[in-house]
Amino acid sequence: MAKYVLFLAAIWVTACTTDPLEVREIETRETAPTDDLEAVEVNPSTEGWTTAEDGLTASAPATLELLPAQEALTVSFSYRAGADTRATLLLGNRFPLELTTMDLPGAEEKRSTVTSAPGVWRDVEIAYLPARGEEPPLLVSAYLNNNLVYYQQPLAGETGGTEGPLTLEVTEGTISIANLRSSERAGRGSSITSTGEVALNLPLIRYAYYHINGNPDRIDNWATLTPEKEGYISRFDLDGIREKGNAYAIRFAAEVDIPKAGEYRFRIASPSSTRLYIDDQVVVDMESRDSGNNGEGKIQLSEGPHRVRLDHYQFSNWNHLKVRYAFEDGAFNSFSDIPEDRAVATPMSGTVREIATDDRPYLLRSFMNFPPVRVYDFTEKRTHVISVGEADGPHYSYDLHNGSLLQMWRGKFVDVSDMWNGRGEPQVARALGAVVAFDGHPQWSTDTDEWPDSIAELRHLRYDLDESGRPTFHYDLEGSAVSDRIVPDATGLTRTLTNTGEGTSLLTQLASGRDIRETGPGTFEVQGPGVSLEVTELAAGGLRIYRGEGVSRLVAELPAGEQLTYHINF
Template structure:
């Protein structure tokens, strides 16, 4: 493996000099530690394979090779060149949320060990279909040399789906980790847990209990705290935007909880002194499951809230079919409000008077009482039971792509000119068994988005009355404000058309081949266009061929519109913030042009016969 340094010119406004390696930011949930990678001072004795960089690229044709631009802001590992060693944080952690971006070289392998014990695998798994615990996002196996061959590895967990991107593209990881818990004698009483792991916006693990350390653990025996350890002896990898949020504050607990039940409808709080309860007693926790035998009632809980540590706390009360109220330390946090609500207050330490009221007056709604508490250094938790079906979940209507699938629906495309995105009313989504899919907009002849992973959730479209939309189930790449794919430019300075208005655009539908793969047809500027898309290279990309039967002067294809487009070679371009590649396969000897656009830059090429290119993602 080789690292190559080269000079690269940056826009001056994009260079931000930071003076410290680690920033601490107070949030409403915990103390957030930000690693800006100006140097390596927050790590213990970093080996020579680790360095900082200003930018980094990979070569899709070379294994374990990264090209590095000198600078800061990115952490890079080069194990083959400098005897790779694992990297340990100076700090040790218990309950945390970890968030970062990482970038793999081709064929590379790394991992993140939580508390130095539990490995989440990082690997180039681009286009891999048979995913295991050893692939990207997997929880690595535990290991026992005493077991028979073939059984030594056990309790490894594969990701739910493979949403891994191509080498050289930034991938986003979010992990919520719960540390193991020990009693006063040092005995483990609760296992560690991944509350969730999200890769590129998709949940790949959830509520996953870790019964013990994974193979390669560097610490003897589980402990309440430990460092973050990044594997450094396997392959070339880069990191940026690393954030750790600690959750170390002890939970407030309810004690001496009593309840009283009053039957009837209460739109406001009654005078309890002159109203005898129908029932009363003690309770171990807040619940609406008190067998009241009535559709309309009010339940009043009183007790003490034991707050071990002073600070700011947020209370989130849910009271379906009615209203609710919270008082803590004789202060009213929520007045009678339909459905409950959320409020924040500073509380002193100690045993504080506590009161919750739930008034249910809608006959047709099932009773339910939910109360969650969170705060600075305190991960949100449920202090009530889970009685009540707040969200009324339904069985999802999922569309799988065992073979080619075509589904017409409305589709919400993220981003766009407005932050809320854009609703396509004539969307055609095409699924492929290699788990790379796309949405095509018949209204503009535009490739709107691609995604990797599972195909579609059609529940919003088909459940009950429905709203006509379907939702991608994988990691979605919106393709920006493309406007139209084929346009006409009478000069180099002419702006690209934002839509089909005045372009004589007419959608002609699509045709299916023998494998049910569609080709799209439309006319624009008097030219007849055929647009063909197919998944190639074991699901590594989507190849697109745009053909014109009746050429018109000055026709162009807009291949990309992004804040930044970097030319890596005559045929390969890196789009946006290392979001995807465009590879030119057959241009008919036409030359691509990168020019400025309202969004930043756009990639154009003349269209005289046909253009073939591939989106690698």
């Protein structure tokens, strides 16, 4: 009996002395998606810069050469700045892009204005093409926190000339730099995936668009035609270029980087005239009006760059062009087209149909493309999304299917033009502000080793509205009742997660990102997306960080009858 009493006392002492804010780290097999950007080592001995665990740090005045002079580039990095920091990125060492505001002298209006709390990490990605002949340098795209700021922006200045290095100048305050990666092309290229598959992608496609008169059988005088317009695009997107339903032609030209030598098969679906060339060799010939709607060809390709040209003459009324590839005997995949079986993030165009918000929360059920990705990247159509907006924000989008907080933003609420105008595809709502997005994985789990990408046992039951109109979401997970309440304030969102079941501890996710670091008891900073978190209530259970390759998750164990409250600052 005495031994039993001592055993219970030991358990009681352990329970009383265990700090629920103590963090346990768990290694997982989860791997972040790969791309063609390569890590860049920056000289840590550069004057004025010091090396820390999370990157390089400097106070003004300081200068850092990020990359040497290149013909074209895509560069991405993370930075953390104070409220008074002023830092300029010099493209080609002559075009100043102010990092904290993304202001660019002479540029058109920014497509989005991204605001972040001082001291949180921000992600920048820029694709830049230097001057070619009489064409000025081109800022192909600029993203801040994965929000498009500039797209196809010509840069004012002299054409030609010598390009300088990519340089960062700090004139006020302090800045930290981390995760510098780059490629010598303007846009994302081909790669070998983490599963060993060949993933072909054209980083940038040059196009020339022509109006065709007289309804000829074919176009055999391309060299004598005068284009109506020329430019760059990232996919074979007829709708993104054409100005009428038929009687037009487009010549696409690009360079594909083949990551693995071998036989490549190409397949084209088009009711009009289309020819695909690689290194000036015809691979798929559908030039004749008698070619039918489908064509296929194959070619042996060595590792490295190869020229691609696609000539398309639209004589029919069906604007349809699908281009696919297969490596060796593998399955066919999209070759920089607009596939029918996957959602693609297209540029916002046309008239915005805004849902305005006031002090009473507005709840909108919709489809939504998620995650928010670069223009023309693949995304997913989430079908059970509810977006909650009030006043100027913060607003947020929430997946009712798996209970995850998808994204949050300030400013205007949502654009529903794709939902309510014409009732056609894609029927999605779009956030009108610059979003901060997580990865959309399930909110709850019972798996202690790996975080799931789906959870069939989680069932949405209902949501209740309080007196102010804010919702609390209710779920059932294997017989345990859980709830989720999100309240916006001036600095971000406060979230309360409750396990109202009996007897069963559950796991719930606070945040996911490229990296998560503990900065103090119950406080954390997240990279990719850049937010800071503070756990304000957790009486029992405990915190864990699941660390995979390029992905981290902050998770809490929530015993039955307990609740967790934390604040997201962004």
